[in-house]
Amino acid sequence: MPQTADTVKDHADLFHEPEYREMLRAKREQFECGHTDQAVRETDDWTRGWDYREKNFERKSLSINPAKACQPLGAVFCAQGFEGTLPFVHGSQGCVAYYRSHLSRHFKEPSSAVSSSMTEDAAVFGGLNNMIDGLANAHALYGPKMIAVSTTCMAEVIGDDLHAFISQARDKGSVPEGFDVPFAHTPAFQGSHVNGYDNMLAGILNHFWQNGERQAGDAINIVPGFDGFCVGNIRELRRMLDLMGVDCTVLPDQSDVYDTPSDGRFRMYDGGTTLDATKAALNAKATVSMQEFCTKKTLALAKDKGHDTAAFNYPMGVGATDDFLMAVAELTGKSIPDGLQRERGRLVDAMTDSMSLIHGKTFAVFGDPDFCMGISRFLMELGAEPKHVLATNGTKPWAKQMGKMLEASPYGQGGQVWPGKDLWHLRSLLCTEPVDFLIGSSYGKYLERDTGTPLIRLAFPIFDRHHHHRFPTWGYEGGLRVLVTILDKILDRLDEATGEAGVTDISFDLTR
C-alpha cells in the first residue's frame, strides 16, 4: 500500500506508485480503445516537422490555445482600478464568474464584480429589467462609489442599449441621483481583453469629462494599460515620478485593490484612482500611455480634449525606461534626479556582470502586443535574439511596428513577427525553428513540456507561480527583476544540463 498516515502522498507522488501505474495501464489496454503506442509516437513525430507546420499555418477558422481573452475581462479589470468601483457586467452571469476566477487565479486575491444575470427570457425581451434590478441590488448590497457597466456577448448580440437602459434604471430609482454609472460596450467577438480595457477606460473618462471645461494644468495622466504586473509596476511608476516631483494621476490604479493585507478584514474596495482625481484628470497637460496598443481609444479621447499624448510599449530595460523618463521630463519640465540615474547605473552594472550568459541566446516571446515589444527591446539590449514574437491579439499595424523594431537592431535580424497566431502555431515554430528560451504566460508550460524549451513567466496570466506580480518589471528596478528572472532560468538550465553525476557533470561549476 503506497499510502500511510506518516508520509501522506498526494497526486504528485501517489500516481507514480507501481500499483497505480499498473491500474492505469490496464485501464488503457482493456477499456480505452486508444491508439497503439507506435501510432501515437509516429503522429507525435509528424507534428514536429515542417509538413505539419505548413498544414498548421493553413488554418483559417480554428483557434488552438490562443493567448488572449475577451473584452469584458479587460473592462472588469480596468474598472477595479477606480476608487470604490464595482464592475457590473450586463449579460449572462457565468461570464462574470469566469472573469473573477481568472483574475483571482493570477493575483491570488479577491476579485469583485457583479452580473445582471440575464437568462432566456432576457434573451427574448431584452435585459432592461435585469439592469434596473441589478443596479438597485448592487448599490444596496455593496455600497460602491461608482458602478462601471460593460457587456457580455449575449447583451451585444441581442442589442441591448446601455445608455438607454442606465437612464431608465436611474428614472426608476435604482441608484441615487447623480450617482456615477459610466459604461462601455465590450463585445467579446471584437478584439481582446486589451480593447475591453481601453473601451471601459474611455467610457469612464468620457463620463467624467464630457461636460467639463478643461483648464490645462501641469499634471500628467499615466495610463498603465492591462497589466498582470500592475501591483509592482504601478507602485514603481509612482515611486519614480515622485522622485522627479511630477504631479501625476494614474488612470486607473489597481495596485492596492489587488494587494490588500491579511489583517482580519476583507476590503472589497481599496485604493484606486479617486473619482475626483479622475474628473480633474481632464485638466492634465498630457496623457501618457504605457501600452500604446491597449489604449488607442483612450489616447484619442485625451488628444481630443487637448492633452499632449505620448505612448510607450510596455517599457522594460534601459533604453525604454530612458525614453519614458525623458518624455515625462520634457512634458513636465522636471529633471530626472540623480537617484534615478544611479538606479540606471545599477541596472547597467548588473547587465555588464551577466551579459555573457545571455548574449546570443535565442528567444521566443508571446503575450499582449505591447508586452512583446517591451520584452523584445530589453532582450536585444542584453545581446539576446528574439526569433519568434507572437501576439494572438496583435494587429497588422502592431506587426509592422514590431518588425521595424527588430530590423533596427543587429540582434533582431532574422526575428519573425506572428500577429494573430496562437500557441499551437508557436508549437510548430518551436519544433521547426527552435530557440533556447521561451518568455510568456503560464499557458507556455505546455510548450515547455512538448518542445523542451524552458519557459520564463513574465506575462499575464501566471497561474502556476506565486507573487511575481507583486514585483515591478518596469523602470530600472523592474529591469533588474526581469534580468534576474531570465538569468535564474538560464543558470538553472546550465546546471541541469550537466546531467548525470560522474558521466556528464564536467561543468557543474560552483561559480558562474
Add this chain to the structure above:
Amino acid sequence: MSLDYTNDRDLHEQLIEDVLSAYPDKAAKRRRKHLNVADDGTSDCGVKSNVKSLPGVMTIRGCAYAGSKGVVWGPVKDMAHISHGPVGCGQYSWAQRRNYYTGTTGIDSFGTMQFTSDYQERDIVFGGDKKLRQIIDEIEALFPLAKGISVQSECPVGLIGDDIEAVAREKAAEIGKPVVPVRCEGFRGVSQSLGHHIANDVIRDWVFAREDEHGDFQSTPYDVVVIGDYNIGGDAWSSRKLLEEMGLRVIAQWTGDSTLAELERAPKAKLNLIHCYRSMNYIARHMEEKYGTPWTEFNFFGPSRIEMSLRAIADFFDDTIKEGAERVIEKYRPLANAVMERYRPRLEGKTVMLYVGGLRPRHMVNAYEDLGMKIVGAGYEFAHKDDYQRTASYVKDGTLIFDDVTSYELEKFVEGIRPDLVGSGIKEKYPIQKMGVPFRQVHSWDYSGPYHGYDGFAVFARDMDMAVNSPVWGMFKAPWAA
C-alpha cells in the same frame, strides 16, 4: 462516524435576518426563500432552489456552458471539444478543473487544450455554421487520432440561429467520427445545472446511438460504470482502485479520464455507480429505463461513508463481491484509523462551513465528522430540491442552509459564525482568508487531491489540518497594534 451535536439556531436565524435587511424589499423577499436553519424534522432543508439568481448580487454560480464543457464533456480526453463562440469562455475554463488523465496531449488526448472558433463580428452577422464546418476539417487534418469532436455552444450560437446539429450530422458522416452538438449556451437555465442536463441528453441522443460499435465487447457479471466522478486531482483513480480490489470491473469512468469508447460501452454494465448525482443522474435514469441497468449512489469521502458504500455496492452482487468488500475494508482500516488517530486530535471540535456545487456540501459531511469536525453551515450553488432532500439527513439541527448564496451573505455568515474552516471556490478563497478564517477550495481541492477513497482520505485529512492549524493565522495582528 457520525458525531452528535446541534448548531446555534438563534445565531443563525439572526444572521439571516441581518443579511436580508441589507437588500431592497423585492430582493429580500426572494432571497428569504433560499436561506434557512435546518430543522431535525424537515425533509428538504426548507429552502427554495434551482431558480434564477438575482441580478447584481454577485452570485457565485456559473452557466450552462460551464456545466457541459467544464464539467461533463471537457474530461472526455480523446475528443476535441470546441468552445464554439467568442474566445473567452474556452480561455477561462482552459485546464482549470484538474480532471487528470493519462495520454499524450495534442496527439491522442486533448484534455488540457483550448479549441475555440474565436467568433468575430462577421460570424455573428453571417452565422458561424460555415466556420464550424471548416473547424471540423481542420481538427481532422491536424489531430487525426482524435476519436470525435464535441461542439460546446456559447451564448451567441443560440441567439443568431446557427444550426450546429445539421453541421454535426453532415460532418460526422464525412469524417466518419462522431461530432456531437451541445446546446449549452450560457444564458440557458439558471446555473451550471441545466448544462449538465443538456450534456447528459446529448450523450443519450448522440453517443448511445453508436453502441453497436462495440459488438465484440465481452461483458462480465461484475461490470460497473463509475458515473459523476471527474477525476479531480485523481479522485476517480483512488476510487477505481477500491472497486477493482473488491472484484468489480470498472468498464467506464464518466467522465474523468474517460474516452469516447467508455461512454459508448457504458450501457453494457450491470450496475451504474453515481458519485455526483446532481450532474449525471439524468443519464443513469435513462440507462435504467432503456437498458434496465440499476444505479446506486455512493460516497467515497471519508472512511465511514466508504465502508457503507462498499457494502451497499456489494449488495448488488454475489458473495464473491461481498467478501471482496469486507476484504477491502479490512485492508484499509489500519490506514484509516492511523489517519484519524494522527489528525483527529488536531481537528476535534473545529467547525466547518461548506458552499460548493451540487454534491459536496452533503457528501463531504461525514469525512469531516470522521476527523471530529462539525458542519455549522452548508449551501449549494446549483442544487435542486432532491439535493436538499438528500442533505437533510446529513446535517444537524440548527445548521445554517444557504442556497445560491451571494458574496455579501457568505461574508456576513462567515463573519457572524467565525467557523474554523470554510470550504468553497476560488472566488471565495481570498476574501475569506483575508478575514483570518482558514479556507480550502473544494472544487479543485486547492490544487491537491485525490480526496476520494482511502488514499484520498489521508490527503484530505492532511490538507484540512494544514489549513486549520497553519501558524499564519496567528500573525494577522501586529503585536504593537491595539
